[in-house]
Amino acid sequence: MSELSELSEASLSVADVARELRLSEPTVRRMVASGRIPGFRPGWAYRVAPGALAEFVSKSRTDSGDVAGGAAGSNEDDLTAA
16 A cells, blocks of 8 residues: 555545534635645545644634633723723
């Protein structure tokens, strides 16, 4: 078995990623095609390595403020300035 086919079998399909992220398959396809979600295309279908998906989710949570620091956009100063 070639290295590429082994990698493809150990990776996630667009449908798998869409289910995990609760997004549509076309949205996931666009995100992989644009490079927002790291992936590869061993033929006609995009694939995503499980580690790359985990890293994307972790980075997304950190960037949106969901991790450490509370919810994004919740600033006490905003409430007192009104």
